[in-house]
Amino acid sequence: MEARLNMFVFLSLVAAAALLQGSSAQTTHVVGDDMGWLVPPGGEVAYRTWAAAQTFTVGDVLVFNFTASAHNVAEVSKEAFDSCNTTNTISISTTSPTNITLASAGEHHFLCTFPQHCGLGQKLAINVTAAAAPGPQPATPPPAPGTEVYTVGDGLGWLVPPGGDIAYETWARNKTFAVGDVLVFNFTNAAHNVLQVTKAEFDACNVSTTTTAPITASPARITLASRGEHYYMCTFPQHCSLGQKLAINVTGGDATAPAPAPTSPAPRPSTPATPPPSSAAPPPTAGGPSTPATPPPSSAGGPSTPATPSPLTPPPPPSGSAAPVAAAALPFSVLAVALAFLCN
Ligand SMILES: *[C@@H]1O[C@H](CO)[C@@H](O)[C@H](O)[C@H]1NC(C)=O
Numbered sequence: 001m002e003a004r005l006n007m008f009v010f011l012s013l014v015a016a017a018a019l020l021q022g023s024s025a026q027t028t029h030v031v032g033d034d035m036g037w038l039v040p041p042g043g044e045v046a047y048r049t050w051a052a053a054q055t056f057t058v059g060d061v062l063v064f065n066f067t068a069s070a071h072n073v074a075e076v077s078k079e080a081f082d083s084c085n086t087t088n089t090i091s092i093s094t095t096s097p098t099n100i101t102l103a104s105a106g107e108h109h110f111l112c113t114f115p116q117h118c119g120l121g122q123k124l125a126i127n128v129t130a131a132a133a134p135g136p137q138p139a140t141p142p143p144a145p146g147t148e149v150y151t152v153g154d155g156l157g158w159l160v161p162p163g164g165d166i167a168y169e170t171w172a173r174n175k176t177f178a179v180g181d182v183l184v185f186n187f188t189n190a191a192h193n194v195l196q197v198t199k200a201e202f203d204a205c206n207v208s209t210t211t212t213a214p215i216t217a218s219p220a221r222i223t224l225a226s227r228g229e230h231y232y233m234c235t236f237p238q239h240c241s242l243g244q245k246l247a248i249n250v251t252g253g254d255a256t257a258p259a260p261a262p263t264s265p266a267p268r269p270s271t272p273a274t275p276p277p278s279s280a281a282p283p284p285t286a287g288g289p290s291t292p293a294t295p296p297p298s299s300a301g302g303p304s305t306p307a308t309p310s311p312l313t314p315p316p317p318p319s320g321s322a323a324p325v326a327a328a329a330l331p332f333s334v335l336a337v338a339l340a341f342l343c344n
């Protein structure tokens, strides 16, 4: 009995810790990491490099760590940032560390107003993305329960198929693709790539009008963000016309989502009290309109922008967001296990 009680206490602590972790979705970014906030030895590239390695989401916190007598931190307009004009600041703080919560999406610009410091590189520009779901939820939830991950071509992978066009047509034919599902293109780097294109580009195997760059690193994971027809091809010469092209039809919502894959690695928590994260939601507005059934005329000089935005860079699994969601569901199952254990 004592062992069971100890087990219960232990599991309860695990559950409590998981709950705590699950409730703090925002990320803290210490600007410049260990370097802190100063006139960087290498010039402005220092903070540009630092920022490029981060993902900033509304609600995240920037920590400016500096010597208070030697520096300060001010948020400024883009114009002021570009010209290092310190006359008008949006806000300014002279105490260290300064914590700034990123309250809005878009670009934010910071600099030190001490003479010369900005010009010498003590300036930081960041891009903040909106949280995906309303409310204090993780910014980008991992694939919701019920979404599928499809490896394009299965074992064949993504290549010039021996049989021509028919290969990927056949692969796609009996599958149901839903918003939120993920396509994985598995290919040999430097020999292939993958680009989402318009129907006209797909039909003609011609991407001369495309301004977006293909994904060149395998495996490329593309989350299907909108309903309608989606077209993909390899842009290497001849590859598309030899059949390295894929067209799919994406349906919406989870109403039609197939049952969870039996191969799914993680057991799904059975917590009916918690609504499923995002699959029941309408397609994200950021995804724009889905592709019309009839393609827009590609000639006539009209803008040939594809109606379907290309999720060209698959969002990297956000560090820290997968854990909280899994963790949020954890306490229920953990407690259930603990209770079952006790009641035995
Ligand atoms: C701020 O900088 C000081 C001195 O370099 C350091 O001791 C401290 O740990 C830093 N704080 C943070 C939050 O990085």
Ligand SMILES: *[C@@H]1O[C@H](CO)[C@@H](O)[C@H](O)[C@H]1NC(C)=O
Binding pocket: 083, 085, 086, 087, 088
């Ligand atoms: C700095 O910006 C202010 C307005 O915010 C402007 O009046 C001033 O002329 C600018 N200074 C320089 C050197 O551009």
Ligand SMILES: *[C@@H]1O[C@H](CO)[C@@H](O)[C@H](O)[C@H]1NC(C)=O
Binding pocket: 107, 125, 126, 127
């Ligand atoms: C923010 O993103 C926009 C659009 O992607 C881009 O044009 C701009 O250069 C970015 N700004 C910074 C500071 O990274």
Ligand SMILES: *[C@@H]1O[C@H](CO)[C@@H](O)[C@H](O)[C@H]1NC(C)=O
Binding pocket: 151, 157, 184, 186, 187, 219
């Ligand atoms: C990708 O292809 C390689 C070589 O064919 C294979 O070893 C690997 O398991 C494949 N990866 C996926 C995710 O299918």
Ligand SMILES: *[C@@H]1O[C@H](CO)[C@@H](O)[C@H](O)[C@H]1NC(C)=O
Binding pocket: 206, 207, 208, 209
């Ligand atoms: C591709 O399309 C562009 C314009 O849409 C056209 O000028 C070019 O000739 C086409 N290339 C081929 C190989 O058809």
Ligand SMILES: *[C@@H]1O[C@H](CO)[C@@H](O)[C@H](O)[C@H]1NC(C)=O
Binding pocket: 229, 247, 248, 249
């Ligand atoms: C998608 O569905 C529409 C209507 O059901 C059909 O006309 C179209 O051919 C389909 N496209 C693909 C790529 O399967």
